[in-house]
Amino acid sequence: MKYGLLIYFGAPYCNFGDYVQSIAIEYLYTEIMKIPKEEIVYITEQEIETYNGEQLLLPYSYVLAFLMDKNHERARVSDKITIVFLGASVEFATLYDAYPLENFRDANKGFYDLFLKYSPVGCRDNYTKELLQSYGISAYLQGCITNILPFREEKEYKKIFLVDVPAEILQYIPSDILEYAEVVSNAEDISNLSYEQNYQKIKARYEYYRDNAALMISSRYHIVTPCNAMGIPCIFVKRTVDKHIKDIRLDTLNPEIQVVYDNDFSKVDFYKKVCCDRDFANLKNSIAELAKSRIQAMKILCENSDYIYEFFKPRIEWFNKMPVADNSYKKRLLDYVEKYHKDSKGKYYIWGAIKLLCNGDVIGLVELVKNINPNLQFAGWIDTFKTGFLAQKEIVSPRAFELGPCDFVIVAAETAVGSAMQCFEERGYTSEHYLILANTMVVQSDLDSLLAKRNKRC
Numbered sequence: 001m002k003y004g005l006l007i008y009f010g011a012p013y014c015n016f017g018d019y020v021q022s023i024a025i026e027y028l029y030t031e032i033m034k035i036p037k038e039e040i041v042y043i044t045e046q047e048i049e050t051y052n053g054e055q056l057l058l059p060y061s062y063v064l065a066f067l068m069d070k071n072h073e074r075a076r077v078s079d080k081i082t083i084v085f086l087g088a089s090v091e092f093a094t095l096y097d098a099y100p101l102e103n104f105r106d107a108n109k110g111f112y113d114l115f116l117k118y119s120p121v122g123c124r125d126n127y128t129k130e131l132l133q134s135y136g137i138s139a140y141l142q143g144c145i146t147n148i149l150p151f152r153e154e155k156e157y158k159k160i161f162l163v164d165v166p167a168e169i170l171q172y173i174p175s176d177i178l179e180y181a182e183v184v185s186n187a188e189d190i191s192n193l194s195y196e197q198n199y200q201k202i203k204a205r206y207e208y209y210r211d212n213a214a215l216m217i218s219s220r221y222h223i224v225t226p227c228n229a230m231g232i233p234c235i236f237v238k239r240t241v242d243k244h245i246k247d248i249r250l251d252t253l254n255p256e257i258q259v260v261y262d263n264d265f266s267k268v269d270f271y272k273k274v275c276c277d278r279d280f281a282n283l284k285n286s287i288a289e290l291a292k293s294r295i296q297a298m299k300i301l302c303e304n305s306d307y308i309y310e311f312f313k314p315r316i317e318w319f320n321k322m323p324v325a326d327n328s329y330k331k332r333l334l335d336y337v338e339k340y341h342k343d344s345k346g347k348y349y350i351w352g353a354i355k356l357l358c359n360g361d362v363i364g365l366v367e368l369v370k371n372i373n374p375n376l377q378f379a380g381w382i383d384t385f386k387t388g389f390l391a392q393k394e395i396v397s398p399r400a401f402e403l404g405p406c407d408f409v410i411v412a413a414e415t416a417v418g419s420a421m422q423c424f425e426e427r428g429y430t431s432e433h434y435l436i437l438a439n440t441m442v443v444q445s446d447l448d449s450l451l452a453k454r455n456k457r458c
Contacts, residue, residue, distance in 0.1 A: 001303055003035055003295075004051075004058035004081065007199040008044040009066060012191035017222025019202040021061045021087070024146045024226065028059075032148070032288050033295070044195060051078040055306075057299055059291065061087030061124065061145040067114065075110035083114070084298050086291050087124035087145050090131060091248050105135065112137070122294060127248035143252050146226035148288040151276050152210050154231075161209060163218035165237050172265035177215065186220045215270065221249045224257050229284070231274050235260065256280070329437050330368060333410065336435045337372040345375045346406030351398075351420050352413025352438070353381040358391045365410060365437075382409065384419060398423050403433050414438040 005026055009018045029035045041056055045066045048058070058081050060067075067083075069076045077083060105112070115121050115137045122142035123129040132139040160181040162169075173181070186205075190198045209216065209227055216227045216234045224234035238247060238261040250259065256275055258268055274280075309316075341348075350357070350365060357363055366378045381395040388395055398419065403409065409429075411420045417440045424434050 001055045001057060001082075001299060002039050002041050003029055004041050004043055004056035005029070006045060006048075006058070006062070006066075007042045008195040009062075010045040013189050014187060014198075015220075015222075016186045016188075016202045016205060017220055018062060018066075019199060020146055020206055020222050020226050021144075022199070023203055023206060024149055025059050025061065025086075027150075028145070028148060028288060028291055028295075031150075033292055042195070042199075047078070048081060049076040049078055051080050053080060055302065056081050057084055057295060057302070058082065059084045059086045059145075059295060061085075061122075061142075063089055063091055064111070067111075074108075075114045077114065082298060082302055083118045084295050085115075085118055085121040085123075086294065087142050088115075088121050088132075088139075089124040089128050089248070091125065091128075115139075122290070124252065125248050126251045141252070142290060143283075143287050144221075144225050145287065145291060146222065147229045147254070148284050148291070149226050149229040150284075151229075151231045151281075157212060157214040157232075159212040160215045161213050161217070163216065163223045164220055165217050166219070166239065166263075168263065169217065169237060169260075169265060172268065173217075174270055177270055180214070186218070186223055221253070225253065228254050228257050228274060231276050233272055233274050234258070235268060235270075238262075254280075254283075333365065333368055333435065333437060334372055337369055337376070340432045341376060341406065341408060342373055344373065344406040345377075346404060346408070347377040347379040348407060349379050349382050349396075349401055349409045351382040351409050351411040351416050353383040353386045353390045353395045354413060355390065357412060361391045363391050363393075365412065379407075383413075384416065403427075403429060407433065409434045411436045412438055414441055417441065418443065 006022050007019070026040070029040055030037065041053065043051055043056070043058075048067065049069065060083050064075075067075050067077065112135065115132060115135075120138040120140055121129075121132055123132065123139050124142065124144050126141055129139045129141050158180045160173075160177050162181055162183045163186050170178070190201075193201065206226065209223075209232065210230050213227065213232045216223055216232050217237065218224055218234070219237045219239045221236070224236045228234045235258045236250075236253065238250075238259070247261070250261075253259065258272065260268060348369070350363070357365060363378070369376055369378070378393065379401075380393040381390055382398055382401055383395050384398060386395050387397075401409075409420070409424075411417055411434060417436055417438055420434070420436075
């Protein structure tokens with residue numbers, strides 16, 4: 001089993017934010033988990049459905065749209081891919097209403113089964129976690145995987161990056177900061193690049209931010225979160241295009257990041273620094289260790305369960321071809337009642353108060369007897385070791401029952417056959433009064449008797 005990494009998301013004009021999550025997962029693979037590069041398989045969003053190579057573990061920390069088919073109707077994942085949810089989010093569904101939440105609730109869409117199959121589901125935001133939990137799916141808060149990106153070198157940085165921000169912010173930025181500003185977009189046309197060229201270009205873009213930025217001002221979640229993780233001060237500006245009242249991405253945005261959600265820039269501190277303290281370092285470590293443990297645990301589960309299945313596969317195939325289980329005990333019981341008690345109005349006991357014989361208050365053996373003679377009355381259970389009631393019928397000891405001429409006992413417990421036969425012999429009950437329905441287990445005297453007979457013949 002190898003490790004998958006998404007490096008292309010299917011759009012010629014793309015948002016780099018999808019890719020920075022892959023950059024963080026690659027960092028997790030190579031720098032934290034020390035996975036050799038030859039063990040990492042780079043795939044595209046389209047291959048989530050069509051991939052047919054060696055079994056892959058695919059950490060998933062993206063919006064759920066990439067798991068949908070081309071018509072955005074059903075979840076689809078290749079049988080050769082095992083998803084490890086590190087940061088699932090329904091943000092795209094709530095943001096643009098393009099993928100209604102009904103799709104995730106609808107059993108016919110496949111999402112519920114997908115989440116259930118790969119649960120517990122790590123969630124990027126608390127909103128998604130609580131939503132999945134409300135559907136009965138085990139989920140936990142992971143946070144955005146880009147939080148694990150390492151702190152950059154401590155030195156003086158000067159550039160101010162304005163990344164996809166509303167124009168009205170310019171008048172609020174102090175002049176001594178604005179003179180170092182550079183306007184960029186975190187979404188570009190990549191149609192003339194190969195998948196690998198594009199991926200490397202986007203990696204270089206984030207390295208450029210890391211190596212130059214004194215401040216990032218952006219409306220892009222995946223600008224402010226990864227850049228803040230690297231130690232860059234960030235200001236997040238909420239766009240008016242965001243239709244939902246509460247942007248669910250913000251519930252796990254680092255509290256260090258300043259947020260402007262109502263066009264009020266008066267409270268913004270453009271000189272604030274990132275506090276790269278122990279708490280932030282602990283957050284990075286917690287997210288990384290949780291992601292690492294989930295990937296490792298899934299790998300262990302998949303590899304060992306696959307081996308166990310292959311070992312037992314011949315027996316499983318044999319079992320699946322077996323005829324229906326032998327129900328001869330039913331025939332023996334019906335034949336016995338038909339022969340000795342077809343027209344009787346007597347009573348009968350079952351020796352062996354076994355819960356497996358009952359479905360609630362319905363007793364399978366009693367129902368069989370009724371099919372032949374509904375006038376027979378089930379009097380209760382006989383058991384050497386149990387007392388009380390089972391299926392609303394009393395349990396009595398072997399000393400506490402008596403049989404009339406039309407009464408009988410069904411011996412259903414294998415361990416009771418010996419003591420039952422001794423009891424019947426002592427009381428002079430004949431075969432009309434009992435049916436040994438259980439198997440008669442071999443005892444030492446049976447073995448001794450057989451060996452004695454064989455030795456005598458010799």
